[in-house]
Amino acid sequence: MIADTGMGVCGVLTYRGRVGRDRRSFSTTGQQGENVMRKAKRALAAMVMTLAVFEASASGYEMWNGGAWVRNGTFLLSGPTVLVVSNIQIPCNADFVVQISNGVATVIGADFSGTMACVNIDASTPWSISPPVAAGINVNLTITTYLSAMGNSCHLPVSGTLTYANPNPMSSPNELAFSGQYFQCKFSTDSGTWPYKLSTMSRIRAYFP
Known part of the structure; x- marks a missing residue:
């Protein structure tokens, strides 16, 4: 810009x-x-x-559209998360809608379900996703999240790893585990609840210069 x-x-x-x-x-x-x-x-x-x-x-993201790898599209990440606000844990099921536009990934929608506390979490999207960094067969990334719960606003980056994205073997689904903390807020995938990570039925991979 x-x-x-x-x-x-x-x-x-x-x-x-x-x-x-x-x-x-x-x-x-x-x-x-x-x-x-x-x-x-x-x-x-x-x-x-x-x-x-x-x-x-620049590096970025691609998804499989059934016939080719493309750099534009939308996919869903779903799984267990936990938001901790002022030492109070709110475990939820999360659905993240991720949009890829010219290789740039952004979370354009985030919904939480499971309890009334989950339903009352306000996710202010879009959330930016950093370009991928190669980590073996996986890639590391950072998502900048904006959440409000129990009268507290949480603006914190979370660091994560997207599996099977460098390259994508097509035989295993991508999974995302992340965690981040800033003052009274902590947001992460729930390592105590199966399947422990967010996953997608789409096939996602990274590309590099």
Whole structure:
């Protein structure tokens, strides 16, 4: 993403009693402004080219659509999680809807069920998912979550491992285990409840430059 600095240049005309002198001042200021704008345009063009090259070489995610590996699609991750808020545990069944767009993965929906405390968890999506980092046949990643429960807001990144994603052998489903803690909040897959991780019926794999 390119941030607009909002930099602008303008000429200011100040009457000093001599019109010719004022015109020269205005003309010089205008030329300086044009030079600055030309430099800014060149810098912007270079930045766009750099970002395009970076994006083309970046790592990301693909999913199997039944006939080919594609970098756009949606899949579901489901399984047991536990949210701890101020030392109170809330074990739930979770469903995460993950969207892949041009290789970038994002959690666009998160629902919790099991108890009334689970139903009352407010998940403010989208949650960003970091690019994958190779870890043998698996990949490591980070999900930035936003949750509210029992009057507390929890904004915390969770670190996780997605299995069988480097590459995907097609014979085993992907599973995701994660955990993260920030002050009074802790959010993780529930290692005490089978199947212990989130899983998907889709086939997901990572790609690298």
